Amino acid sequence: MQHEGLNQKTNYWTTENSQDPAPWYVWDHKRTISRSKSEVGSWSTYLRFFERPHHTHQDVISGCDSRGVRKDLREYLLTSTLHGLRYVGEKKLTWFERFFWLGAFSCSIVCAGFFILNVYDKWRSSPMIVSINPENMALQNLPFPAITVCNVNQAKKSVAERYKKDGNPVNKKLLESLCTSQDDTEIFVSDVAQSADWDYFRSFLINVTQPCSEMLAMCIWDSGEMSCQDLFNAQLTDEGLCCTFNVVHRNKLFRNPKDLNDMNFTFPLPSVDWTPEGGYPADAPYNGFPWRPRGIGTDHGLTLVLDANVAEYYCASTKSPSFKILLHNPTETPNIANLGDIYGPGIEARIAIQPRIMDAAPSLQGIDVKKRVCLFSSEKALVFYRTYTLKNCEMECEARNMLTLCKCVLYYMPKNKTTRVCGKADANCYSNISFIRRGRQMSCEECLPACTEISYYERMSSARLSKAMVEQYAKRLSGNKTAEYVTNNMLIIHFFFEDLTFTRYTKGEIFGLTEFLSNTGGLLGLCMGFSMMSLVELIYYVTLRALCQTRRRPKRHFTQ
Template identity: 25%
Template sequence: MNLAEKIETVSFDADRPSPKYGLKDLWIEFSQSTGLHAVNKIKPPSISPFSIRGLLWMLSLCSTTAFLVYNLIEEIGDYYSYPTVTKVTPKIRSSIEFPAVTICNRCTLNNTRLGAYPEMENYFFNSVFGLMNESSFLVLDEFQKPLSLEWWRNMSMEGSKMLTECSFGGEKFDCMTKFRPIFTNEGLCHTFNFNVSEIVQVRMAGHAKNLVLLLNINQDHYTFMSNMAAGIKVLLHNPRIHPDASSSVVMAAPGFSTYVALQKIEYLYQPLPHMAFDDMECVDTTSPNFVNPLKYYSHYTYNHCIMECLQMKVFSNCGCVGPSDPQDGPRCSLAKRDSCYKPFIAQTITNGNFVGECACVSECMFDSYTTQVSSSSFPAKVLINKLLNITGAQNKETMTDNVLLLRVFYDQMMITSITQQPQYTVASLFSNIGGQMGLCLGASILTVMEITELLVFIILFLCDKCRGRKARNRINNW
């Protein structure tokens, strides 16, 4: 072919109109390059004209795509419902933080101290049996004036006489140097290991290696009280929280040696957007952004929040505070205590809306103590004479009515950790989505990019059509 013929041929090809490019060509080119399964089956000649083979492949692809979309919607819906799972893990520890132990005599007031007010015993008798009336408060000015903490302290049982002998870890110590007097709902109590700079640690389990107390409850000094019982009430709680927020309560009676075996449980729940307690959230008090909303308790807990809310409501209604209330204000008189303070508390805590009005939220991390209590007769005959000298009791009967031995200990060096964990993480979500895509279409994340690219080309193709331009083959040209 000479040069003139070649020029004529090129000129003829240039003048020939290019073939029309359509969506069908776009689909064919995509089906030839994509990694999606079965897409390459749905192209001419299997679908043009339609064949049974082409229809079956189209039906299979559509059904698996629909199944994939359904599963993906379910999967993403589950992820954004923020489900959790709970993991229980026993942990062996070389040392465990010992709880605060609060000892309350079942009668915290001393009748011999109240003897300075002759009508006091009659007042407490009427209070116990519901015989109070307005005339009961008119006998003494002592019933009408606010009672200071010093008054309550002077009228209470002495801790130095109740706590006879104390030891921890097998070593004896002076009881009153380690036990701190503190007012609770029970009255004046005494607490070991509460709100101290160095919290006591336990490094060995067993009833002889932890706290051992010999107590004398002095029943001869009892007055009339609502519980009408003799013995001590033991509150076991975190060393940072007030005894009234105690998680475990144990009763110990005179004439017995009471063993309290402890097990510590740590709880860790997930903050928002997860729901820690079914339909309730928790607040992460360990977060650097957390600000304690409480006015009178330095350590935020759910129980502290409820207690403060109740105390503020009582003060707003009665204009006075009780001996154990931390806020400032005039202390209630006996008349105010029985006519307003105690009835208002009883009415409020039975109100079903009370907790909701306080709007208290549980902390995400807290602990509690479970106990196993056992007892045996105390003292053994061989110890009677020795204990008579230690306790100052006059005879065996007096000692049996007043003396008890209390042992509080960890039964093993183990903590049970109950941890709430997210059921879904970002990694598990993508793994599940990838598994669904691989099962249905043999697809991967890169396949999603291929489909995205196809949609972009379709949009550009339609834009060209709307503008009156000739659609371009962008798959091969880009």
């Protein structure tokens, strides 16, 4: 017995205090250990779990996770800032009431989505709007328009009669082609047409047309009389040989001016690289070409005295002796035959220049070209012209079509030294140019308006020349002009600005990203009380809270 007690005493750990709890482990499995009711209950639960073989480790974990997810979902519904969700998670409400509020919340989502889709469709289909810019353009930042003047007389009578009397067959046929409505195919035969190439026709055109020195009798700029040769340059247009004022230098107008097969231009003052989109450079001299207006009124504009020389009229492109005048952008080649205005002699006319300024916000570049329907200069490079405008693009497109069909271009179209200019031998092809122009809409779809454009319009007023005015100019003009000659041949015309500032029309986004988000947030807030914090709240419950709850739950290891 003593040995048995000793064995019992040494086979398990005890404390000296008799009130201490029973030992936590017994070597002698026959000895009964007393436990508390809580310990007995927990252990019995643990044993019952293993006594039920249909429960596995995955069942316990999934059960705990599903209960945790339902708890988190209910807590989110009760505390969410979205309108109506707390009624869905409220236990005190019946299932019918919960479904009612769930249906109401779903309907609000559908309504918000419908209106947001409408806003998005409007944003994508018509994202651009043209508005009046509150900041007007100052007069000194705007160039004086380029002015092209043509005498509608196609040939001087004295030269034409000399050609008809003593000219060779080529000159006679060229003169006939200028003064008749017949197609060149009906005038030129093969042997004569081969001799009438471009070089020959250009010399003929210069000789038979009234030169600028005869047409421009007097030029007054900013109340100071100047040499017309310093202000105007001869230019070949679709109306023939004309005179142009205030165009940009050919080095700034064309990409490769040395390769062009055209007439020479002279500029008495330094040239400026002005463009409608970039304006005048910061270091541009104030007197550089293209010239800027010096003020408002006729005293600070351009005054011209034009001589029609009616006695030399042989054939004209209009029904009466007159001039064709066109105001255009300094970076464009004029299309004066169809767009020029007609002014007859014997009158004094005042042309109030009214610019139309269209610019674009830089943010517009983010919108698709097909939707904004305009091009920035950096988005499309022309072959000949340095500055992109709609008319320059159309001129190049017409020349490209002509070159494709006829292997040549007309004399007034952009060309280089290697491009063949159409002669009369190509009349069978280029006589169909009207068809090419009608088809330009089909073949020149890439020519869109420039996003930044400046065009000029005129408001004209005129009156017959008074006797005193006629006598005054008869004395001032060279060549001993009589009062009768001034009345029958002279046109006095003034070009000027009326205002110091001009309204600008700006193309901009009707809906930017900020406006779209504002409209979307307003609709979501109206329908369901949604805000940015509601989104943060949802993300928190889905990600951060679920992760924290998972890490907070105790890890349990079970055996299969």
